[in-house]
Amino acid sequence: MSSDAIIIPGGRVEGKPWVDALQDWVTTVDHKRIGILYIVYALIFLLLGGFEVLIIRIQLMHSRIDFVSPQVFNRMFTMHGTTMIFFVAMPVLFGFANYLVPLMVGARDMAFPRLNAFSFWLSAFGGLLLYFSFLGGSGLYGAGNAPDVGWWAYAPLTARAFSPGHSSDYWTLALLVSGFGSIGTAINIISTTLCLRCPGMRLSRMPLLVWLNLVMAGMVLIVITPLSAAQIMLLVDRYLGGHFFDAQAGGSAVLWMHFFWIFGHPEVYILVIPAFAFVSEIIPVFSRKPIFGYPVMVAATVCIGFVSLSVWAHHMFTVGMNSYANSFFAITTMAIGVPTGIKIFNWIGTMWGGRIQFKTPMLFSIGFLFQFLISGLTGIMLACVPFDWQLSLSYFVVAHFHYVIVGGILFALFAAFYYWYPKMTGRMLSERLGKWHFWLFFIGFHLTFDVMHVPGLLGMPRRIYTYEPGRGWDTLNLIVTIGAFIQAVATLVFVWNLISSYFNGAEAGNDPWDAWTLEWSTSSPPPTYNFATVPEVASRRPLWDLKHPEDPDSQYE
Amino acid sequence: MRSVAFLPCCMTTVAVAHASMGSTNIFAPQSTPARSIFHLSILVLTITGIIFVVVSTLLLYSILKFRSTSATANSEPAQVYGSTQIELAWTVIPILIVVVLFVATARGIHEIQDAPEPESAVEVTVIGHQFWWEYRYPQLGVVTANELHIPVSDPAHPKPTFLQLLSADTDHSFWVPELAGKTDLIPNHPNRMWMDPQRTGIIVGQCAQYCGTQHAKMLLRVSVDSPEDFAEWVREQQQPAIADERVAAGKRVFETTACINCHSISGTVANGRFGPDLTHLMSRTTIAAGAALNTPENLGLWIENPDAIKRGSLMPAMQLSKSEREALVGYLETLR
Numbered sequence: 001m002s003s004d005a006i007i008i009p010g011g012r013v014e015g016k017p018w019v020d021a022l023q024d025w026v027t028t029v030d031h032k033r034i035g036i037l038y039i040v041y042a043l044i045f046l047l048l049g050g051f052e053v054l055i056i057r058i059q060l061m062h063s064r065i066d067f068v069s070p071q072v073f074n075r076m077f078t079m080h081g082t083t084m085i086f087f088v089a090m091p092v093l094f095g096f097a098n099y100l101v102p103l104m105v106g107a108r109d110m111a112f113p114r115l116n117a118f119s120f121w122l123s124a125f126g127g128l129l130l131y132f133s134f135l136g137g138s139g140l141y142g143a144g145n146a147p148d149v150g151w152w153a154y155a156p157l158t159a160r161a162f163s164p165g166h167s168s169d170y171w172t173l174a175l176l177v178s179g180f181g182s183i184g185t186a187i188n189i190i191s192t193t194l195c196l197r198c199p200g201m202r203l204s205r206m207p208l209l210v211w212l213n214l215v216m217a218g219m220v221l222i223v224i225t226p227l228s229a230a231q232i233m234l235l236v237d238r239y240l241g242g243h244f245f246d247a248q249a250g251g252s253a254v255l256w257m258h259f260f261w262i263f264g265h266p267e268v269y270i271l272v273i274p275a276f277a278f279v280s281e282i283i284p285v286f287s288r289k290p291i292f293g294y295p296v297m298v299a300a301t302v303c304i305g306f307v308s309l310s311v312w313a314h315h316m317f318t319v320g321m322n323s324y325a326n327s328f329f330a331i332t333t334m335a336i337g338v339p340t341g342i343k344i345f346n347w348i349g350t351m352w353g354g355r356i357q358f359k360t361p362m363l364f365s366i367g368f369l370f371q372f373l374i375s376g377l378t379g380i381m382l383a384c385v386p387f388d389w390q391l392s393l394s395y396f397v398v399a400h401f402h403y404v405i406v407g408g409i410l411f412a413l414f415a416a417f418y419y420w421y422p423k424m425t426g427r428m429l430s431e432r433l434g435k436w437h438f439w440l441f442f443i444g445f446h447l448t449f450d451v452m453h454v455p456g457l458l459g460m461p462r463r464i465y466t467y468e469p470g471r472g473w474d475t476l477n478l479i480v481t482i483g484a485f486i487q488a489v490a491t492l493v494f495v496w497n498l499i500s501s502y503f504n505g506a507e508a509g510n511d512p513w514d515a516w517t518l519e520w521s522t523s524s525p526p527p528t529y530n531f532a533t534v535p536e537v538a539s540r541r542p543l544w545d546l547k548h549p550e551d552p553d554s555q556y557e
Numbered sequence: 558m559r560s561v562a563f564l565p566c567c568m569t570t571v572a573v574a575h576a577s578m579g580s581t582n583i584f585a586p587q588s589t590p591a592r593s594i595f596h597l598s599i600l601v602l603t604i605t606g607i608i609f610v611v612v613s614t615l616l617l618y619s620i621l622k623f624r625s626t627s628a629t630a631n632s633e634p635a636q637v638y639g640s641t642q643i644e645l646a647w648t649v650i651p652i653l654i655v656v657v658l659f660v661a662t663a664r665g666i667h668e669i670q671d672a673p674e675p676e677s678a679v680e681v682t683v684i685g686h687q688f689w690w691e692y693r694y695p696q697l698g699v700v701t702a703n704e705l706h707i708p709v710s711d712p713a714h715p716k717p718t719f720l721q722l723l724s725a726d727t728d729h730s731f732w733v734p735e736l737a738g739k740t741d742l743i744p745n746h747p748n749r750m751w752m753d754p755q756r757t758g759i760i761v762g763q764c765a766q767y768c769g770t771q772h773a774k775m776l777l778r779v780s781v782d783s784p785e786d787f788a789e790w791v792r793e794q795q796q797p798a799i800a801d802e803r804v805a806a807g808k809r810v811f812e813t814t815a816c817i818n819c820h821s822i823s824g825t826v827a828n829g830r831f832g833p834d835l836t837h838l839m840s841r842t843t844i845a846a847g848a849a850l851n852t853p854e855n856l857g858l859w860i861e862n863p864d865a866i867k868r869g870s871l872m873p874a875m876q877l878s879k880s881e882r883e884a885l886v887g888y889l890e891t892l893r
Contacts, residue, residue, distance in 0.1 A: 070770050070869050150767050156744060157727045157769060162687075247744035253728060254746055287623070293639035318730060318741050318766075320722075320748035323670045327663045334655045334662075338648065345647040348615050355625040355634050366620060373612055377605040384601050384658060386594045386665035389738020390583040393730055393765040459581025459734040461765040464773035472580065548633075556638065 029113035030528055031098050034120050036424060038095025041124055042088045043495070048131070049083035050488060052076045061481035063469040073465035074148035075167075079130070081151030082171065085267070086178055087127040089409060093274040094123075094185050096416055097213045099424065101189055103519035103526060104207045106198025106535045111191035119184030126178030133170035147171035150463065152264065153234075155245030155256035160238050169238065176231040179224045186220035189213055198518075200537040205557070207517045207540065208291060211298050212277035215305040216270050222309065223266040230259035254319060261312035269308040272404065273301060275412035276343060279365045282419050283347050285515045286362035287354030290541060290553070293346045300339035300346075307336045317388045326385045333383035340376055344369065359513075360434030364415035367442055371407030375400060378453070396456025399449050406487075407445060414441070414494065421498070422512045426524040427505030433497040440490035447483025451476055516541035581762055583734045587781075588710075588752040589717075590669045590737035597665045604654060669738075672751060679708060679718045685729030685742035685764070687871055688771040689833055689846040699794040700821070702833030703846045704778045708787040710753035716784075717753035727769055733762030733779050741766050754781040763847075770869030776847025790840075797824040798836045799891055807888025810881045815873070822892065832872065838892040845870065857886045 016024070025033060055076050059067045068076070102110055110116045130147075137145035147167040149157045158168045193214045197206070206214075234256075236242035243249040245256045284291045291297060313321060313329040321329075347369055356362065378400040382388050391397060414437070421429050455473045467473055511520040520543055522531055539545055539553035586592040683705075684691040692701050707718040722731060724742040732739035736752040754760065764775035782790060800808075811817065812826055819832035827835075838844075841851055848867045849855040858865055860882055863872040877885065 070773065074767075074770060074772075148770075154728050154767070157767075162727055162769060247724075247746075250745070252745065253743050288625075288633050290636055290638055292637065293644050296639065296644050318739050319743065320740060320746065323666045326666050326670070327659075330662050330666070331655075331659050334659055338651045338655060341651045342644070342648055344612065346644075348612075348619055349639075349643065351616075351619045351623060353634055353637060354623050355629050356620065356623050357625045366616075369616060370613065373609065373616070377609055380605055380658065381598070381601050384597060384662045384665070386590075386662065386669055386738060387598045387601055389669075389740070390591075390594055390598070390734060393732070393739060457583055459583065459732070459762065461730075461732065461763060461772075463767040464763075466773050551636075553636075 027117075029109075029117045031102050031110045031113065031116060032424070032526065032528075032530075034116050035095045035097075035099030037120055038091045038098060038123075041120075041127070042092035042095060043498075045083050045087040045091075045127060046491070047495075049080050049088055050491060052080040052083070054484060054488060056080065057481040057484040059465060060467075061478050063467050063471075063474050065466065068465075070465040071144055071148060074150075074463070075144060075146040077463055078147050078150050078171075082130060082147070082174075083127075084405070085151065085271075086175060087123075087130065089271045089405065090178070090182060091123055091127075092413060093216075093271060094182070096278070096413075096420070097189055097216070097274060098185070100420065100519060101192055101210055101213055102196065103423075103522070103530055104210050104517050105193060105196060105201055106518050106531060106537065107192060107196035108530050108534075110188045111195055112188050115184050116188050119181040119188070122181030122184065123178040124181075126174045126176075126181065129170055129177060130174035133167050137167035137170055138165055152257075152260050154260075155234075155251075155253040156247050158234060158238075158256075159246055159248075161248075169235070172231045172234055176228055179228045179231070182220050182224050186217040186224075189217035190221070193217075198535050198537060204295075205537060205540045208280040208294065208297055209277040209517075212273050212280065212301050215301050216273045216277075219266050219270050219273075219305055219308070223263045223270070226259050227263035230256060230263075233259075254316075257316050257319060258313070261315045262309075265312040265315060266308045268401075268404065269304055271409050273304070275368070275409040276301065278412045278416040278419070279347060279368055281517065282361045282365045282415050283350050285419075285513050286357045286359060286365070287351045288357075289350055289354040290516075290544075291346070292349030292352075293342075294540065296342060297346055300342045303339040304336060307332060307339070311336060314383060314388070317385050318392050330383055330385050334380065337376060337380055337383075344373055344376070359418070360429070360431055360438060361415040361419040361513075363435070363438045364411045364418065367438070368408055368411040368415065371403055371411060371445070375403035375408055378403065391456060393461055394456035395460045395462055396453050398462050399452035399456060402449050402452070407449065411441075414438075417494075417498070419513065420519075421501070422508030423519055423524050423526070425502055425505070426508050427501050428508050428512060429497050429501045429505060433493055433500075437490050437493045437497060440493060441487055444483045444486030444488075444490055447486060448480050449483070451479045451483070511543070514547075516543040518542055521546075581734045585735050587756055587760065588736040588754045590750075590752060591735055593665055593668050594738055597661055600661055601658065604658065608654070674719050674751070675715065675717065677714075677716050678751070679716065680721065681705065681707070681718060682721045682723060683731060683742065685722070685724040685726075685731075685768070686831075687726050687769050688764070688775040688867070690731075690775070690777065691725075691833065694791075697791050697795070699791060700834045701794060701837065702841070703776075703843065704780060704841050706780045706782055706787060706790050707752070707754065708784055709757050709781050710755055712755065715753055717751050719749065719751045722748040722750065728766045729764050729768045729775070730766035731762075731777070732765040733760055733777055735760050736762075736779065739765045754779075757781045757783050757786075761847075771867055774846060774848040774867050774870075776843075778843065778847055793840065793893075794837055796837075798822045799893060800824065801891045804884070804888040804891050807884035807886070810877065810885045811888055814875065814877070816875070816885075819872075835889065835892060838889055840893060845872075853886050853890060856889055857882055860885060 055068060059065050059073055133146045144167055149163055149168055156162060193210055233244040237244050237246055243251040245251050245253060247253050280291055311329060311333045314333045317326055382391055382400060418429050418434055455476050458472050460473050508524045510524055518535055539557050541553045545552035545554055584595060586595045680696055682693040682695060690703050692705055708716050710716045722740055722742040724744040729742040730739045731742060736754055737750055740748050740750040758781055760779045760781060762777040764772055817827035817829055819829040821828050821834045823836045844851045844855060844859055845867045860875050862874050863870050
């Protein structure tokens with residue numbers, strides 16, 4: 001299907017002067033280029049956020065280390081959390097969605113290409129605004145520069161009495177601006193999925209990746225709104241004399257918590273559902289079997305989407321809600337474990353009876369499965385409210401959500417990088433470096449985050465810049481720090497792999513993995529218009545049908 | 558106040574108070590709420606442990622059993638699309654597990670959170686401040702800071718302590734793992750928690766909710782006293798401050814400088830509420846919310862340069878001359 005790609009004069013950018021090439025990138029409305037912009041942008045912020053966490057880990061590797069001041073430490077964990085969630089995870093997942101959704105539904109671009117570019121640049125501007133606080137935050141107030149209120153920015157710490165200067169404003173505006181960008185992208189993904197599918201691609205034939213990104217985009221539309229509203233209310237409090245969150249004047253600190261977490265918890269699913277999407281594409285291909293229980297996977301995802309909107313206050317079990325509210329949020333939180341469990345079983349069911357090839361994308365996917373299982377189980381522990389009264393706000397919770405975000409989402413993302421990089425660049429990533437990356441990261445991850453649960457059980461609260469000796473936390477924290485540095489080395493191996501393979505990687509060809517979805521039917525990288533002729537599909541695996549005319553999927557659907 | 562002065566040497570000179578005292582292990586409960594949580598946690602850990610073993614065995618088995626070999630690499634396996642029975646099984650079983658866990662959880666919530674307050678209970682109002690704890694005993698007329706004294710509770714004659722949790726500024730969280738789970742102190746949002754330790758001794762914990770620069774050094778010490786010791790402690794705390802003529806010079810320093818803006822000492826003009834009540838300062842083992850031992854050297858250092866002990870604390874450096882400072886420390890040392 002690919003050999004008929006038309007060469008359009010000027011369609012290739014190689015050989016242009018770099019100014020023109022740069023202008024092409026800055027002014028592009030091509031979903032693939034915007035996707036790559038998102039991804040590269042997120043990778044830069046990944047390095048920044050990683051650098052910040054290394055400062056944190058050096059400070060905590062032993063009791064009473066005075067590597068940075070408490071003020072700097074507090075800025076580091078605030079910037080690390082904000083950066084990783086809003087300027088790494090969100091953009092990199094949007095980047096993949098941007099790149100893959102139109103290709104997988106057989107469309108030539110997103111529904112609103114200009115809105116797409118606008119959304120990216122808004123998000124990019126948000127990240128620059130956040131980091132500009134290092135330069136512009138202190139102003140004349142003698143206050144700190146970067147925000148130091150934690151990534152949830154609980155009221156009333158953000159009130160001007162406790163957070164003078166402009167550092168919190170940079171945080172607020174960065175999130176507000178990038179939130180608008182996220183809404184634009186969500187609208188685009190939904191419209192593209194609903195309106196631009198190629199002939200024959202009914203909703204029931206959409207690749208799971210597209211389905212899951214559709215659910216994710218719907219959730220973004222719903223939950224970014226309260227976050228943006230809360231940011232505006234906070235600005236009103238700080239500059240127009242409002243008292244929404246100002247407890248001294250009758251406002252409610254708890255109100256902020258509700259606003260933040262009704263965004264904040266679905267946000268976890270906004271991040272993890274695209275991760276589910278990656279492994280739902282990768283595991284079948286490397287097991288050589290279709291996904292087990294496709295309709296159940298779709299139903300479970302939609303179910304997670306809805307239920308995740310009703311679990312937010314499990315972040316607030318220590319806040320002093322009454323016992324009925326606590327019980328309600330306990331049952332909804334436990335209930336969400338059911339569809340999530342179903343997904344894990346279906347992925348194992350897909351591998352069961354297959355012929356598993358342990359290429360790097362599959363290694364990372366299996367790592368994802370294993371770690372996501374564990375993070376789900378620690379999540380169940382945290383849903384048991386009285387147990388949560390001990391575990392919450394401790395290093396156990398920090399270990400739990402890093403297990404989700406690093407062990408789950410980041411592993412799935414690495415899998416996605418190894419899987420789709422050939423499509424995006426036309427070159428394979430090095431398998432040898434990939435294996436190094438996987439094993440180093442796997443070992444570093446488990447050293448860090450398995451061990452990190454224990455100081456939490458021993459009473460170590462999160463967000464402390466130091467601790468006294470003799471509390472039994474020293475050795476554990478040292479191991480955690482060593483693991484963090486191993487992960488940093490593994491990340492550098494990965495970045496090196498991305499760069500060196502771009503120039504020296506093996507030619508990928510159109511379909512290096514012998515896969516089944518539409519993006520593999522066009523050239524690598526695909527031409528601007530994606531498909532020379534709009535494809536037609538008759539099943540969930542159009543390329544399987546093409547490769548196995550004697551036994552097509554379409555006859556079973 | 559948010560000094561960036563670099564004080565490398567001072568950190569090591571401060572004697573440690575908190576360290577050698579007890580553990581903060583959530584699996585070593587010494588009070589009913591913590592014990593009830595401990596029992597629930599054993600159930601939850603058992604169930605999640607079994608799930609982990611079952612699912613990870615399935616995962617490992619499928620990885621090992623179904624790996625592609627050179628014999629099979631060139632053909633595709635049987636294409637299986639799903640199975641309704643299997644899907645049903647792995648939907649229903651998790652639902653049953655959730656029901657069990659929920660019932661146990663709801664019971665635990667009710668037992669701890671809805672426990673009625675008996676007549677015999679000691680009431681303490683805990684007020685969180687940046688970065689220290691204020692304790693007021695309304696029934697007893699006692700005000701103190703940072704080190705909470707509560708009576709031991711004999712199961713035959715229970716004497717639990719009920720804490721009313723308030724905050725003067727930002728959010729805090731009261732967490733002494735061996736006594737109870739944590740509960741936040743939120744301005745304009747009173748909370749309640751309780752504990753009934755059955756052994757005497759010092760039990761430690763610390764603020765668990767990020768509250769600002771010195772969140773890390775907002776430590777908690779709970780002294781569980783025998784009934785006699787507790788009664789004695791209360792009797793001492795109810796006395797006004799001792800007025801010792803020999804330290805009149807130090808008292809004058811205290812009363813004529815900014816100390817009185819923030820601190821109270823009963824029987825003097827000092828009635829500030831921004832900092833800890835100092836009426837019985839010397840009855841406490843530590844200063845600065847557990848950041849340093851309560852020794853004359855540390856008191857002097859704390860007055861001279863609080864950042865040396867707790868950088869970013871809201872106590873200002875008092876800019877006193879050496880003789881004034883020594884007189885003041887001499888005075889504070891009489892406040893037993």
